[in-house]
Amino acid sequence: MKLIISPRAPNPRRVRMFIAEKGAALPEIALEAIDLARGDQRAEAFKVLNPMSRVPVLQLDDGRGLAETRAICTYLEGLAPEPNLMGRDFEERAFIEMADRRMEITMLGTIANWIRHGHPGLANLEQPQFPAFSASQGQKLRGITTWLDGELAKQPFVAGERFTIADITAFCGLEFARGLMKYRPGDEGLQHLQAWRERIAARPSAQAGA
Amino acid sequence: MKLIISPRAPNPRRVRMFIAEKGAALPEIALEAIDLARGDQRAEAFKVLNPMSRVPVLQLDDGRGLAETRAICTYLEGLAPEPNLMGRDFEERAFIEMADRRMEITMLGTIANWIRHGHPGLANLEQPQFPAFSASQGQKLRGITTWLDGELAKQPFVAGERFTIADITAFCGLEFARGLMKYRPGDEGLQHLQAWRERIAARPSAQAGA
Numbered sequence: 001m002k003l004i005i006s007p008r009a010p011n012p013r014r015v016r017m018f019i020a021e022k023g024a025a026l027p028e029i030a031l032e033a034i035d036l037a038r039g040d041q042r043a044e045a046f047k048v049l050n051p052m053s054r055v056p057v058l059q060l061d062d063g064r065g066l067a068e069t070r071a072i073c074t075y076l077e078g079l080a081p082e083p084n085l086m087g088r089d090f091e092e093r094a095f096i097e098m099a100d101r102r103m104e105i106t107m108l109g110t111i112a113n114w115i116r117h118g119h120p121g122l123a124n125l126e127q128p129q130f131p132a133f134s135a136s137q138g139q140k141l142r143g144i145t146t147w148l149d150g151e152l153a154k155q156p157f158v159a160g161e162r163f164t165i166a167d168i169t170a171f172c173g174l175e176f177a178r179g180l181m182k183y184r185p186g187d188e189g190l191q192h193l194q195a196w197r198e199r200i201a202a203r204p205s206a207q208a209g210a
Numbered sequence: 211m212k213l214i215i216s217p218r219a220p221n222p223r224r225v226r227m228f229i230a231e232k233g234a235a236l237p238e239i240a241l242e243a244i245d246l247a248r249g250d251q252r253a254e255a256f257k258v259l260n261p262m263s264r265v266p267v268l269q270l271d272d273g274r275g276l277a278e279t280r281a282i283c284t285y286l287e288g289l290a291p292e293p294n295l296m297g298r299d300f301e302e303r304a305f306i307e308m309a310d311r312r313m314e315i316t317m318l319g320t321i322a323n324w325i326r327h328g329h330p331g332l333a334n335l336e337q338p339q340f341p342a343f344s345a346s347q348g349q350k351l352r353g354i355t356t357w358l359d360g361e362l363a364k365q366p367f368v369a370g371e372r373f374t375i376a377d378i379t380a381f382c383g384l385e386f387a388r389g390l391m392k393y394r395p396g397d398e399g400l401q402h403l404q405a406w407r408e409r410i411a412a413r414p415s416a417q418a419g420a
Contacts (some may be wrong), residue, residue: 091289
């Protein structure tokens with residue numbers, strides 16, 4: 001298997017951190033980097049693997065391309081069920097999926113719009129950019145981060161009592177905002193979220209794709 | 211169990227269509243409608259069930275609220291595994307999840323931005339609206355619908371040879387665009403997508419939540 005990534009992009013980082021948490025339970029997965037700034041994702045050879053022109057893509061040994069971050073994680077969790085990151089039965093799977101989707105669609109999605117429509121360095125990926133929309137998304141981010149701060153005052157991890165894929169999604173999303181927008185939850189008084197961030201950043205898997 | 215919905219909204223409709231496809235395999239699920247225009251989703255009693263203030267929410271018999279459309283479907287698929295809509299093993303689950311995410315994040319997400327930022331009737335749900343962003347999203351929709359039309363020239367359903375959750379997501383997304391924006395793939399020459407739409411619309415489950 002081969003994972004096609006772009007260095008430092010948040011979604012490839014999610015899969016790399018997921019793989020690092022699985023450790024030796026997974027077979028070796030080679031990495032291949034493409035250059036989004038150069039437009040590699042629009043090359044025909046890449047679009048055979050993912051017609052959406054996005055990374056990451058997991059190329060299976062039979063040649064097929066499996067795209068979409070969370071779908072790749074579903075596959076890897078099936079290959080290596082432990083340490084479990086997505087739920088052991090359907091009820092736990094559903095509640096972890098709820099938490100993960102909140103982190104992805106509501107938090108990371110808002111961060112991505114904030115950055116892609118507002119940061120000059122992303123102008124080659126998002127055309128046209130709408131700076132006023134970016135600013136509005138930056139404001140909306142406070143709704144979800146404030147809620148998440150309250151959750152993390154009551155429980156150690158995003159989905160509850162144990163580390164799951166939802167922590168990976170949240171961490172990689174917030175690191176994307178930290179890197180490009182100097183966003184730091186503690187600066188807005190979100191101390192529980194900041195403390196959780198420091199705990200997750202101390203895990204060895206947090207270095208994967210950083 | 212009780213499903214809290216808003217009539218005709220696309221995400222509650224996805225769960226209702228999923229439930230209708232499962233048929234007698236699922237226990238009876240009561241429906242409760244709230245009024246988004248009146249702001250019911252921001253009432254404290256609702257936010258206990260879903261702090262994101264969104265429908266649908268499945269209230270379990272123990273009182274807990276399970277939100278996020280696809281997470282609700284994961285739970286229901288666990289309760290009633292047949293007819294199977296999300297994959298029988300992890301490999302099939304991963305590829306159906308990839309297809310479903312493309313339909314949700316890339317297609318329905320683009321449709322939702324097109325409508326929510328551009329339609330006067332949605333101004334109470336999306337503030338501020340950015341009409342130029344809406345127009346840009348309407349343009350971008352052609353990328354994914356054109357690709358999907360090509361897929362449906364080669365295979366009968368969105369994820370391949372059989373009906374899955376990805377067909378439900380795609381259908382409810384396109385019906386949302388049809389209802390509010392009079393969008394019809396056939397008008398843009400996308401005959402395979404239009405023919406698929408007519409086949410899905412003929413299923414009894416397509417009436418649920420319409």
